[in-house]
Amino acid sequence: MKALRTVFALGIDVLVGAYVTSACLFIIMPAMISDSISIPSPYGAISVSIGSILTLLLSVGSKVSLGRAVLYGQLPTGRARSIQRHLAWITFVVTVISGWIVTEISPIEFFSGQGLAGAGRIFGALFTPEFDIIGEALSAMMETVFTAFMATIIAVPVSFVLSFAAARNVMATDTTGRIVYVVLRALLNIMRSMEPIIWAIIFSVWVGIGPFAGMLALVVHTIASLTKQYSEQIEDVNDGPIEAISATGASRLQVLWFAIVPQCVIPFLSFTIYRWDINVRMATIIGFVGGGGIGYLLTQYQGLSRYHEVGMLVIIITAVVWILDVISARVRAALK
Amino acid sequence: MALLSVRDLRHTYPNGFSAIKGLSFDVTAGEFLVVIGLSGSGKSTLLRCINRLLEPTSGSITMNGTDVTHCVGEDLRRHRSSIGMIFQHFNLIGRHTVLDNVLYGTLGRTPAWASITRKFTKEQRDRALANLDIVGIADKAGVRADSLSGGQQQRVAIARALMQEPSILLADEPVASLDPATSHSVMKYLERINKEFGTTVICNLHFLSLVRQYASRVLALKSGEAVFEGSPLEITDEWFRTIYGDDAVEVEIR
Ligand SMILES: Nc1ncnc2c1ncn2[C@@H]1O[C@H](COP(=O)(O)OP(=O)(O)OP(=O)(O)O)[C@@H](O)[C@H]1O
Numbered sequence: 001m002k003a004l005r006t007v008f009a010l011g012i013d014v015l016v017g018a019y020v021t022s023a024c025l026f027i028i029m030p031a032m033i034s035d036s037i038s039i040p041s042p043y044g045a046i047s048v049s050i051g052s053i054l055t056l057l058l059s060v061g062s063k064v065s066l067g068r069a070v071l072y073g074q075l076p077t078g079r080a081r082s083i084q085r086h087l088a089w090i091t092f093v094v095t096v097i098s099g100w101i102v103t104e105i106s107p108i109e110f111f112s113g114q115g116l117a118g119a120g121r122i123f124g125a126l127f128t129p130e131f132d133i134i135g136e137a138l139s140a141m142m143e144t145v146f147t148a149f150m151a152t153i154i155a156v157p158v159s160f161v162l163s164f165a166a167a168r169n170v171m172a173t174d175t176t177g178r179i180v181y182v183v184l185r186a187l188l189n190i191m192r193s194m195e196p197i198i199w200a201i202i203f204s205v206w207v208g209i210g211p212f213a214g215m216l217a218l219v220v221h222t223i224a225s226l227t228k229q230y231s232e233q234i235e236d237v238n239d240g241p242i243e244a245i246s247a248t249g250a251s252r253l254q255v256l257w258f259a260i261v262p263q264c265v266i267p268f269l270s271f272t273i274y275r276w277d278i279n280v281r282m283a284t285i286i287g288f289v290g291g292g293g294i295g296y297l298l299t300q301y302q303g304l305s306r307y308h309e310v311g312m313l314v315i316i317i318t319a320v321v322w323i324l325d326v327i328s329a330r331v332r333a334a335l336k
Numbered sequence: 337m338a339l340l341s342v343r344d345l346r347h348t349y350p351n352g353f354s355a356i357k358g359l360s361f362d363v364t365a366g367e368f369l370v371v372i373g374l375s376g377s378g379k380s381t382l383l384r385c386i387n388r389l390l391e392p393t394s395g396s397i398t399m400n401g402t403d404v405t406h407c408v409g410e411d412l413r414r415h416r417s418s419i420g421m422i423f424q425h426f427n428l429i430g431r432h433t434v435l436d437n438v439l440y441g442t443l444g445r446t447p448a449w450a451s452i453t454r455k456f457t458k459e460q461r462d463r464a465l466a467n468l469d470i471v472g473i474a475d476k477a478g479v480r481a482d483s484l485s486g487g488q489q490q491r492v493a494i495a496r497a498l499m500q501e502p503s504i505l506l507a508d509e510p511v512a513s514l515d516p517a518t519s520h521s522v523m524k525y526l527e528r529i530n531k532e533f534g535t536t537v538i539c540n541l542h543f544l545s546l547v548r549q550y551a552s553r554v555l556a557l558k559s560g561e562a563v564f565e566g567s568p569l570e571i572t573d574e575w576f577r578t579i580y581g582d583d584a585v586e587v588e589i590r
């Protein structure tokens with residue numbers, strides 16, 4: 001266990017060295033000298049190796065180790081601490097400079113006359129929306145809101161059942177339980193880290209472009225998110241009632257239902273309403289990639305450069321999202 | 337024959353801490369046994385081994401001649417439902433009504449589905465009301481449990497335990513979060529259940545004055561071992577220092 005920790009910390013130290021040297025060498029230096037310079041790879045490789053060996057030596061030979069600091073909060077004292085602080089600052093500054101270069105931040109373009117004129121045109125169009133499409137826009141918006149609603153409603157019972165199997169305090173009573181818990185948690189994390197937009201692309205190929213594809217994408221993501229939130233709530237319940245209900249001779253199912261569920265219903269409701277709120281926003285974005293609804297309409301008008309129509313759609317989206325946000329916040333506050 | 341018989345009981349928690357280190361004692365039906373000892377001496381662990389919320393590491397627990405030390409499944413449910421338990425923090429389901437909380441005392445003998453669909457029988461409901469009447473709060477049957485005061489909540493918890501028609505009632509510091517007057521009222525209900533219904537009570541307590549008043553027998557624990565067993569009247573100053581340490585001073589609760 002201790003050996004494993006040391007290896008992890010050393011790994012991070014080596015990565016920091018390699019990262020800082022390669023960022024300097026392949027991003028910052030080329031940008032400073034000229035755009036086209038390239039370092040012959042043998043030299044590059046040698047320099048990066050030197051960088052990583054340096055941090056490795058620092059970590060092994062002295063107490064300077066960002067890995068130990070990040071993973072276990074172990075900080076050295078005295079001189080080593082000051083060196084370590086400098087190392088952390090160098091890493092940070094190198095990252096900011098590299099980030100600036102990579103994202104092509106350019107104040108010149110931001111404030112150029114031509115650019116500003118273009119932005120002005122579009123803003124002007126957005127503020128003079130085309131009201132003729134209001135019927136079409138509202139019906140697309142309705143589609144989006146219902147997509148989000150159905151996705152939430154379908155996901156809730158699934159998440160409710162899964163969340164018990166994903167709660168440590170419910171499952172950690174025997175080995176099988178622990179295995180189910182670990183596997184389910186891992187699956188949910190993978191499901192959640194795949195953005196809904198990716199699921200939407202998958203499902204729009206599977207069931208065809210339209211609200212159904214968008215809904216399926218949201219269902220998957222909602223199940224993953226709600227199950228995690230629900231199960232964390234379950235892990236947070238007070239043990240007292242669980243003990244008391246168990247002591248009456250209740251079965252495991254009865255303990256879940258009579259001791260755990262009553263402590264969770266209100267937070268569950270609150271999470272669910274918030275999820276629906278989030279899903280309306282996500283359903284809009286998902287529309288861009290074939291999930292139907294107002295997002296899909298938006299990409300069509302944007303592709304035709306019809307910015308007055310786009311303006312109308314943006315106003316409706318903003319208004320509906322804002323209204324739902326206010327309502328959901330109110331309801332959740334009332335539930336507390 | 338003893339109602340409950342504990343032999344060389346040991347309990348070690350998963351983290352390796354040994355909380356009970358070889359306890360043997362008998363409990364006869366109708367006793368009011370009080371367990372005392374410093375914080376961490378293993379009182380709660382002992383009670384939880386008796387009703388098998390915890391599984392003993394070794395030794396044996398026999399109740400009515402049946403070995404329950406490692407029972408599982410239906411046997412475990414039956415064992416637990418024959419023992420009522422009340423807690424320092426009452427452990428009611430706060431959002432549910434007082435009557436519902438009392439009805440939950442029947443869960444051990446009700447099939448899961450019948451209880452979830454709330455098919456409690458008329459007989460069970462009547463008995464729940466009668467038990468609430470015994471602890472003097474039948475008028476609160478319809479209110480949410482978390483709207484009651486601490487003393488009232490503990491009485492609901494007693495009614496819930498009575499629903500089990502237990503042969504033993506375990507009480508883990510039942511008055512530790514109550515004021516002195518309320519403490520006595522709750523202890524009086526336990527005493528009454530012990531005297532009138534003949535229910536055996538095993539109760540953890542901190543205050544010796546309460547021990548002297550209510551216990552028929554005392555078991556003192558120190559670091560998971562028995563250091564004293566006998567009548568409350570036999571607890572002399574010397575015993576007191578053995579149980580609680582040389583620097584301890586007795587505090588009274590009246
Ligand atoms: N789940 C657990 N895991 C590990 N150790 C535990 C656990 N529960 C209790 N212990 C330890 O076991 C010992 C006995 O605990 P127990 O709760 O039985 O004591 P107690 O006599 O009831 O004390 P108190 O008067 O504070 O309630 C304590 O030292 C405690 O720290």
Ligand SMILES: [Mg+2]
Binds near residue numbers: 379380
């Ligand atoms: Mg205790």
